[in-house]
Amino acid sequence: MFNGIERRVASLWFPRLASDRVLRRRPFSGPFVLTLKQKNANRIYCLNHAASKQGLHQGMPYSDARAFCSDLQSRCAEPEKDRTFLHLLRRWATRYCPWVGLDGRDGLVMDITGSTHLFGGEEAMLADMRMRLMRAGLSVRIGMADTRGAAWALAHYNEGIAPPGQTLSALAALPVTSLRIEEQMSVALQRLGLRRVEDLAETARGPLNRRFGPALLQRLDQALGAQPEEISPQIEPPHYGVRMTLPEPIGLLSDTMAGVERLLVKLGAKLNAHEQGARELCLTLRRVDQGQQQVELRLARPLRDPSRILPLFERGLAEIDVGFGVDMLRLEATQVESLPSRQLSHVADQGHDKLDDLISRLGTRIGLENIQRFLPADSHIPERSFYMAPTAYSEPANGWATLRPRPICLFPPEPIAGHGRHPPKRFRWRRNALTTGRATGPERITPEWWLEDENWRSGIRDYWRVETTQGRRLWLFYTPQNPGWFVQGEFA
Amino acid sequence: MLLREGRGISQVNPNGFADFLDPARLTLCNSHDQAETLALAEEALRSGAVSLVVMQINRPLSLTAGRRLQLAARDGNSIGLAIIPEGMGSNAAETRWRCTPTFDPNTQVHDSTLQHWELIKNKSGTLGAWYVQWDRASRRVIMVSPPRK
Incomplete structure (x- = not known):
């Protein structure tokens, strides 16, 4: 033209x-x-x-x-x-x-x-x-x-x-x-x-x-x-997948691990070139009889360092039934996240890496969602003053402001017998007869009208710290609009 | 790191212990059953990434399980703590404590944290008992031996 x-x-x-x-x-x-x-x-x-x-x-x-x-x-x-x-x-x-x-x-x-x-x-x-x-x-x-x-x-x-x-x-x-x-x-x-x-x-x-x-x-x-x-x-x-075919099938765990290590080195170089880190990896093993076995690995942090990922595969590979042997390995990073190169420094925290590795390892056993951390939430309602988030997908947050003592252990309110505005002198809770030694309160908490909550239907609550002469320190509350006494928590 | 079975109804309230321990440093694992709790605890102890592993246990610990945890803790150089119901301790344990909150009639402080800690088993020492209290102002634990009878 x-x-x-x-x-x-x-x-x-x-x-x-x-x-x-x-x-x-x-x-x-x-x-x-x-x-x-x-x-x-x-x-x-x-x-x-x-x-x-x-x-x-x-x-x-x-x-x-x-x-x-x-x-x-x-x-x-x-x-x-x-x-x-x-x-x-x-x-x-x-x-x-x-x-x-x-x-x-x-x-x-x-x-x-x-x-x-x-x-x-x-x-x-x-x-x-x-x-x-x-x-x-x-x-x-x-x-x-x-x-x-x-x-x-x-x-x-x-x-x-x-x-x-x-x-x-x-x-x-x-x-x-x-x-x-x-x-x-x-x-x-x-x-x-x-x-x-x-x-x-x-x-x-x-x-x-x-x-x-x-x-x-x-x-x-x-x-x-x-x-x-x-x-x-x-x-x-970019496609983050690498594979290896073998002339003869392999079956030993150590051999398979060696194969995975070679793949990881190749994959790591690929990830490094794009400044990405793998978040989820999928290893496919093809057996001689054309059967396929898969090992999936989810990481707590994006990673591309072969020496850190390799030990995490050990558990998954040990469970695989290789039959007559494996003649093809395929490793793919199914989910990647950007992981820019970082300056090495002498204050690099080794402890963090170790904890992340531990979380990845525990995550292969119980699932990464079950490993959680606390994050603060802005609410006076005790149950809503914090929430749980999976550790792998959240960052730690500060801002824990405890103005008043709060129990260390919270449970759904358990009714006890009692009437009047002041805590009962004697009451039974969880089959224990308890005597009030000292009561501190009340601390009034009103429900959040902008959120519908079944448990707070009974209206405002007056919270009391009750120290029983038996030793246990409980968190009681009284609902004046709907008279009744409840135990909601226990202090240390 | 706190390991517990997911079924329990009671929640740990981070606001309750924010005075003693930064909640950001706590990792919580929900397991399905006790075997899994123990497996997780062993792994966490061995890695040495966490300084303290607390597990909640409902059934007695077998001797083998207790010993395995102990070896793992020695490898990782960390402390494992099992919260057990009364009378279900493992023979393998290094020490066993009984902690009971105590009513403190003398003080006027309203947020007393007085507890009676009793060392009821110790493989490498003597038994003992202390009254323990957290001092909020100086952020330390005050330990007092009970008066001898």
Whole structure:
């Protein structure tokens, strides 16, 4: 195109991408639509060929569609999954050329310059794409041309190949909408009698520019190759997986550990290059009899140091049944977090690392959620003055302000016999007869009206510290609005 | 580090002990049963990453389990403390204490923490008893031997 190199672009359009994706999973030959709530109504988002034949179309309200077609099947559309699927297709398309970009929400654009001969020419490449995609259950329309705009126009309006240098003749008969212009602009052009690309190309440029602005001519030039247009390939997200195949199966724990160590070194280098740390690791062992065993490891902190991760695998590997031996190891960091390099210092706290390792190790046994720490919360209600958070996913917080003595042990309120505003002289609690030696109080705590709490229905509480002559120090409360005495805690 | 079985209804209230110990330094593990508690305790003791491991135990500790914990604690150079119900101590234990809160009729301080600590087993020394009290102002423990009869 420019400086003598002839550029070739292929554009792939998947008109039924979303419904094809769903139907690949659960095939159904009748009319099928995906619906999505758009413009205040449940509308058809994508539909299959059978549904189009029945006269349904995209954007039609779903209730109308059901009236047209009684045996219509539908599911909710999931645009997010469609996008992921399109990214997978993009990755697949790199088998044809390295330069593949996304085009809208249902298309791909590939720069196939210089790679067509590998597939035996353009026709053969196109046939190969079509065959593979059809086998995968996707309907596709492919256009090939010198420019991205022309390839797009061909894919959407007249599937085929525009031979090199004959872009204009290939596009001539196509409607002006094939130039990727706005709806409004194309309607205005049609009103002027400019219905086809050919008409537009022959019209004087000056008046067009004045009437429609530079956007229209830019699109035209891009389609005809007078202006360049880039294709931006997507960056491959880094893949944190390494594997090792062995010529002979191994079975001993020490051998497997040695294998894992080699993998960890490789993975660690990869993580180091991206300044990431692994949070979850998954080790897959393939046995000789094709069985698979998995060891999952969740870490208390993001880590990439092989010597620290390796001992944590020991427990999981010891439980694995290797059968006749393992001949492939695959280690993948399924979840990574950023772990920037840090300056080494002489005050580095070794104790913290040791505690994190311990938590990871205990976490493999009882789950990381069961290892918790206390965090302060801003509330006067004793049960809500703190909360528990998994140690691995929280940072320690300060701000423990205890204005008044609080019991060391809290339990759900247990009723005791007693009446009056002052603590009973004698009472029974948990089958113990207790005598009040000294009572301190009351400390009034009112419920938080902004939070609904079943336990605080009885209204305000007057808390008393009661020291019994038997020794135990209890936290009692009286509910004046709903008279009754309760024990809620015990002091040290 | 505090190890306990998850089923108990009573909660540890960090505001209650914030005076003695910074709650940020405490890690809590909820286990499913006693065997798991002991396994966790052994691992934690052996690692030496925590200085004190407290476990709550409801059933008597076997001699083997007690000895294993003890070896682990020696390897990790840390202290293991089991809170046991009365009369369920393990023979392997190094020391055993009975702590009872005591009513203190003399003082006028309203947040008394007087306790009677009794050393009821000691493998490498004599038994004893003390009255122990936390002094809030000076942030230290006051220990007084009871008067001899």
